[in-house]
Amino acid sequence: MATQIQTVFENLRGTRVWKSIFRRGPAVTNRTRSIAIFGNLFLHWMPVKVREKSLKVRAAYYLGSLSFLLFLILVVTGVLLMFYYHPATPKAYHDMKDLRFVVSSGVFLRNMHRIGAHLMVLLVFWHMFHVFYRGGYKPPHEFNWVIGVILLVVTLFLSYTGYLLPWDQLAFWAVTVGTNIISALPVIGNKVRFVALGGNIVGENALLRFYVLHVVILPLVAFLLIGVHFWRVQKDGGLTVRSRDDDGKN
Amino acid sequence: MSENNSNSRGPVPDGKTAISRRDFLSEITIGALGVAGLGGTAVIYQYFSPNVLFEPATTFRAGNPDLFPIDSVSFLQDQQIYIVRTPSGFFAVSAVCTHLGCVTQWKPDANRIACPCHGSKFQRDGKKIEGPAPRPLPHYSITLTADGELLVDKLQIVKSEQVLKV
Numbered sequence: 001m002a003t004q005i006q007t008v009f010e011n012l013r014g015t016r017v018w019k020s021i022f023r024r025g026p027a028v029t030n031r032t033r034s035i036a037i038f039g040n041l042f043l044h045w046m047p048v049k050v051r052e053k054s055l056k057v058r059a060a061y062y063l064g065s066l067s068f069l070l071f072l073i074l075v076v077t078g079v080l081l082m083f084y085y086h087p088a089t090p091k092a093y094h095d096m097k098d099l100r101f102v103v104s105s106g107v108f109l110r111n112m113h114r115i116g117a118h119l120m121v122l123l124v125f126w127h128m129f130h131v132f133y134r135g136g137y138k139p140p141h142e143f144n145w146v147i148g149v150i151l152l153v154v155t156l157f158l159s160y161t162g163y164l165l166p167w168d169q170l171a172f173w174a175v176t177v178g179t180n181i182i183s184a185l186p187v188i189g190n191k192v193r194f195v196a197l198g199g200n201i202v203g204e205n206a207l208l209r210f211y212v213l214h215v216v217i218l219p220l221v222a223f224l225l226i227g228v229h230f231w232r233v234q235k236d237g238g239l240t241v242r243s244r245d246d247d248g249k250n
Numbered sequence: 251m252s253e254n255n256s257n258s259r260g261p262v263p264d265g266k267t268a269i270s271r272r273d274f275l276s277e278i279t280i281g282a283l284g285v286a287g288l289g290g291t292a293v294i295y296q297y298f299s300p301n302v303l304f305e306p307a308t309t310f311r312a313g314n315p316d317l318f319p320i321d322s323v324s325f326l327q328d329q330q331i332y333i334v335r336t337p338s339g340f341f342a343v344s345a346v347c348t349h350l351g352c353v354t355q356w357k358p359d360a361n362r363i364a365c366p367c368h369g370s371k372f373q374r375d376g377k378k379i380e381g382p383a384p385r386p387l388p389h390y391s392i393t394l395t396a397d398g399e400l401l402v403d404k405l406q407i408v409k410s411e412q413v414l415k416v
Contacts, residue, residue, distance in 0.1 A: 173367065176352065177351060181350065198298070201306075203304075
């Protein structure tokens with residue numbers, strides 16, 4: 001059976017279609033394995049070799065990867081929620097209620113998006129603290145640390161803009177209070193608040209603005225910066241791992 | 251950079267310093283891009299500042315003065331103001347907390363206005379009893395229309411001593 005599958009696979013590798021997609025032989029040596037990584041758009045920023053130590057759970061608790069996983073979950077559930085959501089008053093609130101009580105699996109998707117968002121904020125902070133206490137911001141990682149701080153801010157903005165979208169009392173007053181904090185900026189405060197809300201009150205314009213920021217602009221910025229962040233981890237020589245932890249464990 | 255410039259700017263017969271064609275064109279280009287960038291920023295800012303708003307009118311009729319009993323505080327929800335009638339007359343107080351913009355509530359039992367968000371308290375004339383609100387609640391202009399109704403203008407803030415006698 002095993003040899004049969006192997007033969008089928010080898011025949012598949014011999015076809016013109018396969019060869020048109022993968023312009024290389026089987027990845028069996030170090031060189032061909034490297035080529036397999038380099039030649040793949042989705043993997044090319046990954047390292048072709050890593051130190052065994054940096055794969056250990058204790059190295060980073062996979063906090064960055066888990067944050068990214070949550071980002072992907074939020075993109076998928078968010079796009080699905082968009083099929084039932086109108087960013088207009090008072091429809092937005094009714095759509096949110098429909099998602100909870102009428103739409104099949106709606107409550108599951110909404111809660112997955114909501115809880116996932118809370119978890120992502122938590123994990124991004126945890127990731128930052130971990131990197132900080134491990135000294136991961138030190139040379140040559142300074143630039144990537146700054147990118148990470150911007151990603152933290154983008155995560156918080158995503159969380160904040162998403163908070164308005166259910167258009168319930170909690171959302172409305174949170175954004176009223178938050179945008180009044182903006183107007184405390186010296187000189188330009190009221191103008192910035194006016195442009196952020198598209199008016200003097202938290203109304204339909206504000207809901208639409210926050211929606212566009214939440215579903216298009218901020219996710220794109222986050223995606224771009226995550227790309228730079230991951231790529232830079234490899235270019236800076238991988239994770240910061242010490243030969244021995246403070247408690248003496250390897 | 252400066253050396254390059256001085257090399258490219260050779261002397262010309264009448265004593266003035268010439269600028270090379272390359273430098274001239276790049277300076278013109280950088281200048282044009284700068285102007286276009288500034289203009290673009292201004293246009294983007296204008297685009298994001300709405301010219302027409304569909305918000306509640308800032309000037310509105312609050313109804314006949316007889317609707318408000320003497321010594322009463324009436325909350326108008328749509329406009330987020332209190333119409334206060336004292337024995338000496340009428341005044342209109344904003345119901346929006348001066349701290350972070352929550353809508354306050356009139357508590358008749360405690361005889362004060364209280365904010366649910368962060369606990370600021372005001373007297374019925376808007377004077378601050380306790381923070382975190384930094385300022386008292388503003389008073390708006392209140393007048394009588396020709397047909398005898400109360401007219402409030404939320405764009406005109408008046409002194410708190412000003413009272414409309416009816």
